[in-house]
Amino acid sequence: MSTKFTLTIIIGFVLNPIFAQLTITNGVHNMEITGAISGYYNYRLLKPDATNQDLNKNRFRLRDAQIQIEGRVGRTWEYELQFDIADLASGSNIIDGENPGLMDAYVKYKGLKFIDIQVGYGKTPYSRNSLVPFFLSPYWQRAQITRGDIFSRRDIGVTLSQSFWKQRINVYGGIYNGIGEISLRGDNDATGSVEYIARADFAYPARFRYQEIDTRHVPIPMFQVGFNGRYTKRNLPDGGTFPAFSGGEYGLRVLDGERYIYGLDAAFMYKGFSGTFEIHQFRGQPRLATNPLLQGLPEEQTGRFFLAGGWVGQANYFFKKYRTIVSVRYETLDLNDLVSGRSERLSFAVAYQLNGFNSMIKFQYFNILKEESIDPLRWTEQFRIGWQFMFR
Amino acid sequence: MKLNRIWVYAGLVLALSTLAFAKIPSLKFTSWMSIKVPEPSDIAMAPDGESYYVVSDDQAAVYQLDLDGNVIRKSRTLGIDLEAVCARPDFLYAVDETPRKVYQLSYENLEVTRTFNVPYSGGRNKGYESITYNEAKKCFVLITEKDPIIIVELDHDFRQINELYWKHARDISSATYHNGFIWLLSDEDMTVFKCDPKNYAIIQQWRINVHNPEGIVFNGKEMLIIADDLERLYRFNHPEVQ
Numbered sequence: 001m002s003t004k005f006t007l008t009i010i011i012g013f014v015l016n017p018i019f020a021q022l023t024i025t026n027g028v029h030n031m032e033i034t035g036a037i038s039g040y041y042n043y044r045l046l047k048p049d050a051t052n053q054d055l056n057k058n059r060f061r062l063r064d065a066q067i068q069i070e071g072r073v074g075r076t077w078e079y080e081l082q083f084d085i086a087d088l089a090s091g092s093n094i095i096d097g098e099n100p101g102l103m104d105a106y107v108k109y110k111g112l113k114f115i116d117i118q119v120g121y122g123k124t125p126y127s128r129n130s131l132v133p134f135f136l137s138p139y140w141q142r143a144q145i146t147r148g149d150i151f152s153r154r155d156i157g158v159t160l161s162q163s164f165w166k167q168r169i170n171v172y173g174g175i176y177n178g179i180g181e182i183s184l185r186g187d188n189d190a191t192g193s194v195e196y197i198a199r200a201d202f203a204y205p206a207r208f209r210y211q212e213i214d215t216r217h218v219p220i221p222m223f224q225v226g227f228n229g230r231y232t233k234r235n236l237p238d239g240g241t242f243p244a245f246s247g248g249e250y251g252l253r254v255l256d257g258e259r260y261i262y263g264l265d266a267a268f269m270y271k272g273f274s275g276t277f278e279i280h281q282f283r284g285q286p287r288l289a290t291n292p293l294l295q296g297l298p299e300e301q302t303g304r305f306f307l308a309g310g311w312v313g314q315a316n317y318f319f320k321k322y323r324t325i326v327s328v329r330y331e332t333l334d335l336n337d338l339v340s341g342r343s344e345r346l347s348f349a350v351a352y353q354l355n356g357f358n359s360m361i362k363f364q365y366f367n368i369l370k371e372e373s374i375d376p377l378r379w380t381e382q383f384r385i386g387w388q389f390m391f392r
Numbered sequence: 393m394k395l396n397r398i399w400v401y402a403g404l405v406l407a408l409s410t411l412a413f414a415k416i417p418s419l420k421f422t423s424w425m426s427i428k429v430p431e432p433s434d435i436a437m438a439p440d441g442e443s444y445y446v447v448s449d450d451q452a453a454v455y456q457l458d459l460d461g462n463v464i465r466k467s468r469t470l471g472i473d474l475e476a477v478c479a480r481p482d483f484l485y486a487v488d489e490t491p492r493k494v495y496q497l498s499y500e501n502l503e504v505t506r507t508f509n510v511p512y513s514g515g516r517n518k519g520y521e522s523i524t525y526n527e528a529k530k531c532f533v534l535i536t537e538k539d540p541i542i543i544v545e546l547d548h549d550f551r552q553i554n555e556l557y558w559k560h561a562r563d564i565s566s567a568t569y570h571n572g573f574i575w576l577l578s579d580e581d582m583t584v585f586k587c588d589p590k591n592y593a594i595i596q597q598w599r600i601n602v603h604n605p606e607g608i609v610f611n612g613k614e615m616l617i618i619a620d621d622l623e624r625l626y627r628f629n630h631p632e633v634q
Binding site for chain 2: 022023024025027028030032034070072074075166167205206207215216217218219220222355356358392
C-alpha cells in the first residue's frame with residue numbers, strides 16, 4: 001500500500017508540470033524569479049591497470065540548485081543575478097568553470113540606439129557552445145574545449161553589443177580582468193592586465209538563437225556562423241604569481257606572457273535535425289623560456305611559443321512525437337603541440353522531455369577514444385543519467 | 393500470466409499513442425510579403441476591413457498597414473513589449489506583455505485612451521500573448537503564452553470572469569474570432585486550431601509551414617499569418633475551403 005502510494009506521488013510529481021516562475025511588476029520595473037535543480041548518477045569504468053582505483057566518482061551528484069533573478073526597468077535597463085547553491089555549498093576552493101557558484105551578476109543599459117552596454121560579471125562573448133545555456137543541451141557535460149579549462153567562460157568587465165539586419169548579425173566586444181571566475185575573489189593578478197574579447201555571428205535566413213536542438217522542426221533550413229577571438233598579455237613582475245587555481249586544470253587559463261585564442265563556430269537546423277561545429281586555436285608565448293608549458297625544449301625548437309586547440313562536432317535529432325532528443329558528439333583536443341598526440345572523445349546523449357526542457361531526463365555516455373600523454377585519465381568510459389528540472 | 397498482462401498494457405498504450413499522434417493536415421501558404429514592421433508579434437483586421445493593425449515587439453508600437461502590407465501610419469512607443477492586438481468597432485486594444493497591461497487606443501490618433509492592469513505572476517516572457525473578443529460569450533479573451541497556457545475571459549472593463557487551462561499545444565502565440573469560432577495559433581507547434589467559443593474545445597487543426605508564426609487574422613477567403621523573425625505576412629487559402 002505504502003509503496004503504491006509513494007509511486008503515485010513520484011509519478012504525479014514527474015508528470016505534472018509545475019509552473020513555479022514568479023514575476024513581480026509595478027508596471028515599469030519587472031522582476032522574474034526562476035530556478036533549476038538537476039542531479040545525476042555517474043558511473044565510470046576504470047582502466048584495470050590504473051594505479052589509482054579510487055571510485056569516488058561513482059556517485060549521485062547534485063549538479064545544480066540555481067536561483068535566477070532577472071529584471072527589466074522600462075525599455076532601458078536590464079539586470080540578472082544567477083547563482084548556484086549546490087556549488088556555493090560545496091566549500092571547494094576551486095571554481096568550476098563550467099558550473100560556478102555565481103553565474104551572472106550584471107546590469108545592461110539599452111538606452112543608446114547604437115549600442116548596448118553590459119557591466120558586471122557574466123559569460124564572456126566567446127564560443128557559441130559556451131553561450132548556449134546548459135539546460136538546452138541533452139548532455140550532462142560540455143565538450144572539453146569549451147567547458148572552461150582551456151579558456152574562462154565568465155569574467156568581470158564591460159561588454160558592448162549590437163544587432164543588425166533583423167538580429168541576423170550580432171556583434172560583441174568587451175574588456176575583462178582576464179583571470180576568469182577567479183576575478184570574484186576581488187583582486188586582479190600581479191600584472192594588472194586585462195583581456196580583450198570580440199565575437200561576431202551571422203545567421204540566415206532568420207535570427208538564430210543560442211540553442212542547439214530544433215524542437216520546433218523549423219520548416220526552412222537555418223544556419224549561423226560565428227567568429228571570435230581573445231587576447232591578453234600578462235607579464236608577471238619578478239616574484240609575482242597568479243592567484244591560486246586561476247590556471248585551471250591544464251594551467252592554460254592564465255599565462256605568464258602573451259596569449260591569443262581564436263575560434264570559429266557554425267550551427268544549422270532543419271526539420272528536427274541540427275548540428276554544431278566549433279574549432280579553437282590557442283597560441284601561447286610565455287615570457288620566460290623556462291616556462292614549463294614549453295616542455296623544457298630549446299628555444300630554437302619552440303620559437304618560444306606553443307599551440308593548443310581542437311574541435312568539436314555534434315549532430316542531433318528531436319523526435320517531436322516522442323519528445324526525445326538523440327545526439328552524438330565527437331571532440332578532439334591537443335593541449336600542447338610540443339608534445340605529440342591529441343585526445344579524442346565520443347559521446348552519445350538521449351534526453352526525454354517530460355515538459356520541454358523544463359523537466360527532462362538526460363542520459364550521456366562518454367568514451368575516451370584516445371588520450372594525450374600529458375593528460376592521462378584513469379577511466380575509459382562513463383555513464384551519467386539524471387533529471388533536470390526548472391522552475392520557469 | 394503477469395508478463396502477458398504487461399504486454400497487453402504495453403500494446404494498449406502503444407495503440408492509444410498512435411491514435412493521439414494521428415496525422416494532422418498541413419496547409420501550404422500561397423504567397424508571402426515582407427513588411428516593414430520590426431519583430432511583428434500580432435495582427436488584427438480593422439473594423440472596416442480596409443487595413444490591418446500590427447503590433448511590434450521591438451518598437452513597442454502599433455502599425456497600420458494597407459491590405460498589400462505597406463505601412464500607412466505608426467503610433468509612438470506605447471510601452472515595453474507589445475505582443476497582441478484586437479480591433480473592436482470603437483477602440484483598438486494592445487497587450488503589453490511584460491508590465492501586464494492592456495492599452496485601449498483611439499483609431500483617430502493611435503493614442504492611449506485608457507489602460508487596464510491585468511495581473512499575472514507567471515514567467516515574464518510567458519504572459520499574455522494573445523487577445524481577442526469572443527462574440528459568442530460577449531467577453532474579451534486573454535491567453536498566456538505557455539507554462540501554462542491559461543485562457544482568461546474578461547468583461548469590458550477587463551475584470552476577470554473566468555479562466556481555464558488549455559493543454560493541447562506547447563504554446564499559443566495568437567488568437568482571433570472568426571465565423572463564429574475562436575482560432576488559436578501555436579508558434580512552437582506551427583499549428584492553427586479552430587475551437588468552440590463556448591469551451592475552447594478543438595474542432596479542427598492544421599499544421600502550417602511557417603517559421604515563428606506570431607499572429608493570425610482572416611480576410612474573406614484568406615487566412616493570414618504574421619511571422620516574427622522573418623518579418624513576413626503569409627497568405628493561405630481559408631482552411632475550411634481548401
